[in-house]
Amino acid sequence: IPSASNVSSPFGVVILQEGGPLEIIVVATVGIGCGLLSWFPAPTDAVRYVPKWKKQACEIPSSQNEYSHYVCDDNGDVKCLPGWTGDLCDVPICKKGCDPLNGYCKRPGECRCKLGFYGDNCNRCIPLPGCQHGGCQVSFECVCHKGWDGIFCSEPMCREDCHPSRGYCEKPGECRCRLGWSGPTCRECQVLPGCMHGTCSKPLECKCLPGWTGILCQTLCIIF
Known part of the structure; x- marks a missing residue:
């Protein structure tokens, strides 16, 4: 509203009392009748007193x-x-203990949470949707618990020395070997199942020891 002694408004004439006890006083409304301006008292609900202090x-x-x-x-x-x-x-005045940053209230004694927070006092953050093995320090993040990795903390971290391609894990700290490999860190090749007297240099191989032959190194060599 421009600074003036009185201005028009949707309710009628508004008198501004600068420095006075009120900010706005609507004193009358203006109507049009028979081509003339006619004045009549403003309705009660059109009058609003706003104390300055x-x-x-x-x-x-x-x-x-x-x-x-x-x-x-x-x-x-x-x-x-x-x-x-x-x-x-x-x-x-909000509920006692309501987080001053993450909570608010519209009525005394309540505690409403802002987006991204929950709890009786709105002091618990909501992690990133889909976060499986993690938590949050700020809303909508996923900080992985020990032993877990990935955007959603869904990937277990295997035993530290587990071979990256020959081994895998389903829970943190373990090392399961893929087909054809064995050993605690999955670095040893696995012989062909049934290989009796042989070794391997690659997965599922059966290299016969001296004096043995056959697919499964099951036949003793006979020297004539």
């Missing part, structure tokens, strides 16, 4: 309404009702 709330009784959260004492001072604070007692 706490003391004035009690100096102007009409500024108090059913939505006010204060009473005026014998000295004319504002006393906030239980559960309310602020210069005009319009700020609710």
Whole structure:
């Protein structure tokens, strides 16, 4: 609203009292009738008194309404009702322990959580959706627990010396061998099943020891 003594508004004429006890007072509305301007009192709900500071709330009784959260004492001072604070007692006091950053309230004694947080006091963050073995320090992140890796902390970290291509794991710290490999770290080749007197240099091989022959090195060599 421009700075002036009075201006028009959807409700009628608004008188601005700069430095006075009120910010806005709607005093009348304007109607058009028979080509002439006619004046009549503004409806009650069109009048709104806005105290500029706490003391004035009690100096102007009409500024108090059913939505006010204060009473005026014998000295004319504002006393906030239980559960309310602020210069005009319009700020609710949240539940004790409600996180001041992640929680808020619209009524005294409650604690509503902002997006990304939950809990009675809104002090617990919500991790990234899909996070399996992790937690969060800020909302929508996934910080992996020990032994887990990946965006969603769904990949177990195998035994440190487990061969990267010959071994795998289904839980942290283990080392399971893929087909054809064996040993605690999956670095030893596995002979062909059934190989009796042979070794291997690659997976599923059966290289006969001296004096033996056959697919499974099961036949003793006979020298004539």
